Amino acid sequence: MAANKEIPYKIYLEESEMPRQWYNVRADMKNKPAPLLNPETLKPMTFDELRPVFCDELVKQELDDTDAYIDIPEEIQKFYKMYRPSPLVRAYCLEEKLQTPAKIYYKFEGNNTSGSHKLNSAIAQAYYAKQQGLKGVTTETGAGQWGTALSMACSYFGLDCQVYMVKVSYEQKPFRREVMRTYGAKVTPSPSDTTAVGRKILAEHPGTGGSLGCAISEAVEAATSQEGYRYVLGSVLSQVLLHQTVIGLETKTAMDKYGIVPDMIIGCAGGGSNLGGLISPFVGEMLRGERNYDIIAVEPASCPSLTRGKFVYDFCDTGHVCPLAKMYTLGSEFIPSPNHAGGLRYHGMSSILSQLYHDGYMTARSVEQTAVFEAAEQFARVEGILPAPESSHAIRVAIDEALKCKETGEEKTILFGLTGTGYFDMVAYEKYNNGQMTDYIPTDADLQAGFDRIPKFPGNEI
Numbered sequence: 001m002a003a004n005k006e007i008p009y010k011i012y013l014e015e016s017e018m019p020r021q022w023y024n025v026r027a028d029m030k031n032k033p034a035p036l037l038n039p040e041t042l043k044p045m046t047f048d049e050l051r052p053v054f055c056d057e058l059v060k061q062e063l064d065d066t067d068a069y070i071d072i073p074e075e076i077q078k079f080y081k082m083y084r085p086s087p088l089v090r091a092y093c094l095e096e097k098l099q100t101p102a103k104i105y106y107k108f109e110g111n112n113t114s115g116s117h118k119l120n121s122a123i124a125q126a127y128y129a130k131q132q133g134l135k136g137v138t139t140e141t142g143a144g145q146w147g148t149a150l151s152m153a154c155s156y157f158g159l160d161c162q163v164y165m166v167k168v169s170y171e172q173k174p175f176r177r178e179v180m181r182t183y184g185a186k187v188t189p190s191p192s193d194t195t196a197v198g199r200k201i202l203a204e205h206p207g208t209g210g211s212l213g214c215a216i217s218e219a220v221e222a223a224t225s226q227e228g229y230r231y232v233l234g235s236v237l238s239q240v241l242l243h244q245t246v247i248g249l250e251t252k253t254a255m256d257k258y259g260i261v262p263d264m265i266i267g268c269a270g271g272g273s274n275l276g277g278l279i280s281p282f283v284g285e286m287l288r289g290e291r292n293y294d295i296i297a298v299e300p301a302s303c304p305s306l307t308r309g310k311f312v313y314d315f316c317d318t319g320h321v322c323p324l325a326k327m328y329t330l331g332s333e334f335i336p337s338p339n340h341a342g343g344l345r346y347h348g349m350s351s352i353l354s355q356l357y358h359d360g361y362m363t364a365r366s367v368e369q370t371a372v373f374e375a376a377e378q379f380a381r382v383e384g385i386l387p388a389p390e391s392s393h394a395i396r397v398a399i400d401e402a403l404k405c406k407e408t409g410e411e412k413t414i415l416f417g418l419t420g421t422g423y424f425d426m427v428a429y430e431k432y433n434n435g436q437m438t439d440y441i442p443t444d445a446d447l448q449a450g451f452d453r454i455p456k457f458p459g460n461e462i
């Protein structure tokens with residue numbers, strides 16, 4: 001490869017270089033992620049059991065541990081071409097500001113109206129729902145990026161889209177809500193009285209601002225109680241991680257073109273889809289014994305599932321209507337402190353990433369939100385992009401690592417995922433700018449309360 005070619009600020013790919021297949025990293029994993037379990041029988045969920053909830057093709061993808069490459073249907077490729085390839089940016093300005101010998105690259109996924117990587121999976125999930133002749137889909141959204149992406153994807157295919165939005169976000173982010181409605185989605189604050197599980201949660205916790213786990217339970221109920229509807233999820237599931245591998249595949253092709261090999265790959269981790277998507281092709285090389293990378297998942301100190309959670313089977317939702325997944329979890333009833341503004345508030349983690357982490361293929365770090373916003377501000381001022389708070393977790397660690405290189409003189413190549421923009425997060429930025437942002441790290445006792453609610457059965461001891 002032309003290793004000495006001068007590296008441009010932005011590396012784009014030609015359309016002809018865009019991926020035509022997603023890469024399923026599970027195929028190369030010796031220790032496969034544990035299967036989803038039926039909470040009643042404690043047996044692996046079968047295709048037929050999952051069909052009432054998810055589209056058939058997506059169930060196949062969810063259960064597929066063996067096919068390394070899965071074709072991206074033409075229509076999805078076409079949609080991808082509207083806003084992809086996303087740029088791989090050499091952060092020359094940040095490097096100069098930090099006076100670091102490190103070479104920093106980021107893959108920017110915020111160049112579409114939804115403002116994040118979530119559209120990569122939303123369009124795939126909407127496509128399969130349409131193919132199956134469904135009327136519509138239901139989902140939950142926390143910060144709003146997923147709901148926005150899904151409403152865009154559904155309007156493209158003429159599908160009905162029903163979004164349960166965590167009540168605090170619904171109230172704090174009216175503009176997110178209106179973008180979704182502009183794309184034709186019906187948005188309901190969760191918990192709501194439109195579902196049995198919502199009414200139950202409201203009766204037990206009157207006045208609650210809701211949580212992602214609650215909203216998932218409501219959306220699943222809405223899907224399974226309406227003819228011609230299925231449920232879709234924007235993170236955590238293996239199918240979502242699969243669709244997000246378009247990020248890593250493009251990155252790898254772009255880097256290969258210039259002979260760039262990252263030493264370190266950093267990403268923020270909520271449910272794990274962007275990080276999993278970014279690292280998959282690189283982890284594939286590690287799994288096949290071809291190369292090694294230093295991979296770091298970054299999570300909020302206020303929702304530390306990898307760094308402080310337990311690797312056990314747990315419910316994916318608060319209402320316990322979903323299957324059990326084996327993952328690093330804080331317990332399905334864990335809700336981060338209300339002062340937490342930075343997103344990434346899901347209690348669990350992708351079972352693929354959980355297994356890779358457990359097997360030592362990656363490490364994890366937790367960071368406090370004031371430090372995250374400090375990094376966000378520093379980045380915004382030199383790189384010209386206002387980052388999402390979620391993405392800024394990765395920026396924090398990328399900057400920390402670049403500063404270490406400054407001390408040691410090492411010229412490491414650092415790659416991180418910049419998952420989105422923060423235009424709808426100005427309440428959080430305002431808090432930071434006013435010096436009113438505080439850090440809350442849960443105590444061991446706080447976490448224990450969540451662990452106590454993890455289901456106990458033989459083989460699932462904490």
Ligand SMILES: *Cc1c(COP(=O)(O)O)cnc(C)c1O
Pocket residue numbers: 115116117118145146234235236268269270271272273274275344388390391419420421
């Ligand atoms: C949803 C979201 C995340 C976290 O989700 P993952 O599944 O962990 O990738 C990160 N960044 C942005 C901008 C998001 O919208």
